[in-house]
Amino acid sequence: MSNSGRPLSPHLSIYRWPVTMTVSILHRVSGIALSAGLVVFAWWLLAASSGPGAWDQFSAFATSWIGQLMLIGWSAAFFFHLANGIRHIVWDFGYGFELPTANASAWFVLVLTVILTAAFWVLA
Amino acid sequence: MSSLRSPLAKVLGSGSAKDGTGHFWSQRVSAAGIALLGSWFVLTLLTTDLGDRNDLIAWVAAPQNSILLLLLSIALAWHSNLGVQVVIEDYVHGPFIKVVSLVLCKFAHFVAAAAAVFGILKIAFGGAA
Numbered sequence: 163m164s165n166s167g168r169p170l171s172p173h174l175s176i177y178r179w180p181v182t183m184t185v186s187i188l189h190r191v192s193g194i195a196l197s198a199g200l201v202v203f204a205w206w207l208l209a210a211s212s213g214p215g216a217w218d219q220f221s222a223f224a225t226s227w228i229g230q231l232m233l234i235g236w237s238a239a240f241f242f243h244l245a246n247g248i249r250h251i252v253w254d255f256g257y258g259f260e261l262p263t264a265n266a267s268a269w270f271v272l273v274l275t276v277i278l279t280a281a282f283w284v285l286a
Numbered sequence: 287m288s289s290l291r292s293p294l295a296k297v298l299g300s301g302s303a304k305d306g307t308g309h310f311w312s313q314r315v316s317a318a319g320i321a322l323l324g325s326w327f328v329l330t331l332l333t334t335d336l337g338d339r340n341d342l343i344a345w346v347a348a349p350q351n352s353i354l355l356l357l358l359s360i361a362l363a364w365h366s367n368l369g370v371q372v373v374i375e376d377y378v379h380g381p382f383i384k385v386v387s388l389v390l391c392k393f394a395h396f397v398a399a400a401a402a403v404f405g406i407l408k409i410a411f412g413g414a415a
Contacts, residue, residue, distance in 0.1 A: 194373065197366040203359070204398045207405030210342050211414045217339045244324060247317050254314065285332050 185268040189246045192239035199236040234283060241278040245271045309368060316365035323358040343414050352410035356403060363399035367392060 209220035223229045249267050252258050258267055289296075330351075336342040345351055370391050378384045408414055 190373065193369045197370050200362055200366050200398050204402040207402050210339055211405040211408040213415065214339065240324065244321060248321065251314065282332065
């Protein structure tokens with residue numbers, strides 16, 4: 163191993179997990195989570211239209227601690243998927259592929275998600 | 287000259303999804319719609335208290351809100367279907383189970399969209415007592 167400085171294959175002990183991969187995986191995970199959230203979105207509208215009984219059932223879920231936790235999760239998933247989706251569309255136009263730019267935009271999306279989610283629940 | 291198919295026919299039938307760039311483009315267009323409608327929805331949740339059923343019904347019943355909610359529901363279901371379809375195509379490999387999964391995925395999204403649309407229209411037309 164005298165020729166240090168040359169590229170090496172990834173190896174379990176020397177592999178550094180790139181933030182771009184984390185964000186890429188999170189985009190798919192948040193998308194699946196939001197697909198599940200679509201059911202609750204439909205339930206919300208259907209319960210409101212059905213009557214007080216159906217609404218009380220939905221309301222009980224939405225205000226329970228587990229319901230609140232899921233709503234916070236869905237809001238975070240929404241803000242992440244929105245921010246990273248815009249990042250993807252910028253890529254579709256051919257911009258932002260350089261490694262430093264892609265790393266910076268990945269961190270930007272993560273920080274923005276935390277800020278937007280926190281701001282939403284503080285203001286709501 | 288190993289094939290009698292025209293270059294156009296090859297292109298039109300190409301790709302593992304067999305629909306060329308249709309899926310890609312549809313996903314981007316629905317994404318743009320959701321970015322606009324979703325931002326409107328989030329801003330509404332911030333500025334309007336919809337926790338009470340009567341307040342929610344009054345808000346949904348306003349025509350501009352009904353229409354935007356309908357568009358949001360359909361765009362969400364459409365975009366979600368496209369996304370879950372890709373996940374199924376990536377991870378479900380058996381030819382039979384793959385087709386079954388894709389059909390169930392489509393059915394489920396149509397049910398979700400129909401339920402949301404029905405709820406909105408019922409409220410919009412004054413059917414929610």
